[in-house]
Amino acid sequence: MGIKKRDFGQSVDGKPVHLYTLTNAGGMEVTITNYGATVVSLVVPDRDGKPADVVLGYDRLEDYIAGKQYFGCIAGRYANRIAEGKITLKGTEYRLTINDGDNHLHGGRRGFDKMVWQGQEFEDNVGIGLKFAYLSPDGEEGYPGNLACTVIYTIGAANELKIDYHATTDKASIVNLTNHAYFNLAGAGSGQILNHELMICADRFTPIDSCLIPTGEMRSVESTPFDFTRPTTIGARIDHDDEQLVFGKGYDHNWILNRDIAGPCLAARAYERISGRRLEVFTTQPGIQFYSGNFLDKEIGAKDGLTYYHRGGFCLETQHFPDSPNHPNFPSTVLDPGSKYEHTTIYKFTAG
Numbered sequence: 001m002g003i004k005k006r007d008f009g010q011s012v013d014g015k016p017v018h019l020y021t022l023t024n025a026g027g028m029e030v031t032i033t034n035y036g037a038t039v040v041s042l043v044v045p046d047r048d049g050k051p052a053d054v055v056l057g058y059d060r061l062e063d064y065i066a067g068k069q070y071f072g073c074i075a076g077r078y079a080n081r082i083a084e085g086k087i088t089l090k091g092t093e094y095r096l097t098i099n100d101g102d103n104h105l106h107g108g109r110r111g112f113d114k115m116v117w118q119g120q121e122f123e124d125n126v127g128i129g130l131k132f133a134y135l136s137p138d139g140e141e142g143y144p145g146n147l148a149c150t151v152i153y154t155i156g157a158a159n160e161l162k163i164d165y166h167a168t169t170d171k172a173s174i175v176n177l178t179n180h181a182y183f184n185l186a187g188a189g190s191g192q193i194l195n196h197e198l199m200i201c202a203d204r205f206t207p208i209d210s211c212l213i214p215t216g217e218m219r220s221v222e223s224t225p226f227d228f229t230r231p232t233t234i235g236a237r238i239d240h241d242d243e244q245l246v247f248g249k250g251y252d253h254n255w256i257l258n259r260d261i262a263g264p265c266l267a268a269r270a271y272e273r274i275s276g277r278r279l280e281v282f283t284t285q286p287g288i289q290f291y292s293g294n295f296l297d298k299e300i301g302a303k304d305g306l307t308y309y310h311r312g313g314f315c316l317e318t319q320h321f322p323d324s325p326n327h328p329n330f331p332s333t334v335l336d337p338g339s340k341y342e343h344t345t346i347y348k349f350t351a352g
């Protein structure tokens with residue numbers, strides 16, 4: 001078990017950026033940068049013990065600075081979309097930056113993915129990890145309140161990456177943090193993810209309009225291409241003539257998790273038959289955005305000289321539902337002064 005730190009360059013405003021590599025005895029090696037608190041690579045063994053990097057990313061900081069795919073980053077202050085960037089809190093309307101058509105996406109023009117976080121290595125009784133802190137100032141991208149955030153990545157003896165999220169504010173605000181890793185369990189850059197089998201522990205999802213904003217409905221997945229209650233390959237129904245798939249250009253939707261316990265519960269499982277690699281996602285969050293990499297299109301500058309193509313990775317973003325501030329029937333994303341935002345997500349890797 002150990003952590004190695006090296007330089008990764010400087011941000012545009014001259015802040016030093018580092019790469020931290022965490023290793024355990026199970027053959028897991030995770031590299032994370034304080035730029036966007038981003039997971040840059042995640043190496044895990046296949047069923048024969050052969051290692052591969054299973055997350056998409058870049059080799060160079062410049063590509064993260066210019067990148068628009070949110071590879072591996074922490075998305076915030078509000079991950080996912082807010083219709084027309086409008087929110088109302090305690091009778092006051094706030095206008096957030098519009099950066100996705102007419103809407104607000106992943107925190108705005110310069111979201112948490114483009115910030116230099118303060119990194120700190122640690123060791124505790126679970127294992128080793130990195131604690132990243134970022135103070136988002138009042139008014140940033142239109143959001144009210146100074147929001148103090150910490151994101152803690154921990155690995156232990158098992159091949160699990162645990163992410164703990166914390167935030168507090170000095171004025172009523174909204175918060176929704178997630179990790180935006182793109183996975184390809186056959187290895188990043190090895191091809192499309194359509195043959196991965198996916199299971200999502202959700203009987204319902206939140207349908208969207210043509211701009212990917214939830215309509216407010218919570219719809220049963222039964223007899224639709226959104227039913228992943230039993231393991232089904234991602235590609236099996238992705239091109240079906242279904243209005244929701246047309247709107248999303250594939251899967252780009254929030255599933256409502258069937259939660260039965262307060263702590264982290266199983267949200268999704270993905271399996272790649274050839275390598276035997278399996279990913280299980282556990283979370284305390286109420287939802288998960290399954291995004292099938294529909295906007296990936298010849299992504300140049302990818303790690304190891306590779307190019308990523310359409311649907312070359314998929315995301316399982318544990319989160320609150322998109323556009324929650326404008327849907328009173330969705331779980332609230334409001335954070336008041338004196339309250340704590342706390343969530344945990346675990347990405348667990350096995351092979352067999």
Ligand code: GLA
Binds near residue numbers: 069080289291
């Ligand atoms: C999210 C969104 C997608 C897309 C990606 C980034 O997951 O839901 O629509 O914007 O981020 O490309």
